[in-house]
Amino acid sequence: MSEAHVMSAIDIEARAAEWLERRVSENWSQDDQAALDAWLAQSPAHVIAYWRLNAAWSRTRRLAAVHPQKETQWMPSRFLPILMRLAAGLAIVAIGITAAHFLLQPRERTFSTTIGGHESVAFADGSRIELNTNTVLRARMTTDQRIVWLDRGEAYFQIKHDPSHPFIVMVGNHRVTDLGTQFSVRRETGKLQVAVMQGRVTLDAPDAQGAAQIALLTPGDVATAIANKISVKRASQKVLTLSLGWRHGALIFDNTSLSDAAVEFNRYNRQQLVIADPSVAGLKIYGTFRADNVGDFTRLTEAVFGLRVADQGNRILLSR
Numbered sequence: 001m002s003e004a005h006v007m008s009a010i011d012i013e014a015r016a017a018e019w020l021e022r023r024v025s026e027n028w029s030q031d032d033q034a035a036l037d038a039w040l041a042q043s044p045a046h047v048i049a050y051w052r053l054n055a056a057w058s059r060t061r062r063l064a065a066v067h068p069q070k071e072t073q074w075m076p077s078r079f080l081p082i083l084m085r086l087a088a089g090l091a092i093v094a095i096g097i098t099a100a101h102f103l104l105q106p107r108e109r110t111f112s113t114t115i116g117g118h119e120s121v122a123f124a125d126g127s128r129i130e131l132n133t134n135t136v137l138r139a140r141m142t143t144d145q146r147i148v149w150l151d152r153g154e155a156y157f158q159i160k161h162d163p164s165h166p167f168i169v170m171v172g173n174h175r176v177t178d179l180g181t182q183f184s185v186r187r188e189t190g191k192l193q194v195a196v197m198q199g200r201v202t203l204d205a206p207d208a209q210g211a212a213q214i215a216l217l218t219p220g221d222v223a224t225a226i227a228n229k230i231s232v233k234r235a236s237q238k239v240l241t242l243s244l245g246w247r248h249g250a251l252i253f254d255n256t257s258l259s260d261a262a263v264e265f266n267r268y269n270r271q272q273l274v275i276a277d278p279s280v281a282g283l284k285i286y287g288t289f290r291a292d293n294v295g296d297f298t299r300l301t302e303a304v305f306g307l308r309v310a311d312q313g314n315r316i317l318l319s320r
Helices: 003-023 030-041 044-066 076-095 237-243 258-268 294-305
Strands: 109-112 119-122 128-131 136-141 146-158 167-171 174-178 182-188 191-198 201-206 212-217 221-226 229-234 250-257 272-275 284-290 308-311 315-319
Touching (some): 003 044, 109 119, 109 128, 167 182, 191 201, 212 221, 258 272
Parallel strands (some): 272 315
Antiparallel strands (some): 119 128, 128 146, 136 146, 146 182, 167 174, 191 221, 308 315
């Protein structure tokens, strides 16, 4: 861990300590709460630092109640220096984390699906993740940490919200943080897409200097991240519902181009559709198909568009 990262951790912990010191005072207002909420929303690192110190404060208060000392006074003015020392200690400990990594790392579980596969995984906290075709996901779920890595493919997340233990999805260098949510994440070569059905998430896209572009997504938002750039567009409930047809083994097309429909079918089948004639790529498709039934789809293209279908074993050519 570089010195710059350690200093950043110290700054964040110190700021979290200042917020907590103000919050336990008697002058906390609604404006103060709104400002704290805004700071927490800026980065998952802020959330983690704040709630870690809050938990330490709560434990210390409980110990003081069990073992009172006459001269101990829990005043905010005395609390901040304690937290500042704790913040510095946490940053110093971070330097040694790499050396102890294999001893202290919670056990990860890996879940995967084959081409055309679908799996639903339930966790003890009430969260559920559905894996789409050809997907690999690793999860580290403990009482203190909830983090998964989407190494390949697509997944749908129904997360039990816990503000003191944020749920984080890592996709390469990008980070998706749950703020009480149902959302999908799809990873393709060089591109990430996040669609929010309920609640909110934040999407971080770091740049080469370590800074991050952060987007706050709400229901109906579909964000696309390419490298360190994030673009967000709005989608109707109908469009979002159609995009999740795979959860029921279906592909649903509504004014979808033939080329895009072929791309979707190819994600679920080893026998690949090939648009051999560019002039037919833009033909529009409507209908619901089983994701593993390429035959029904190609018969539709024959009947409706008069296309030629050439079955070559591992691929099917579509042309005039």
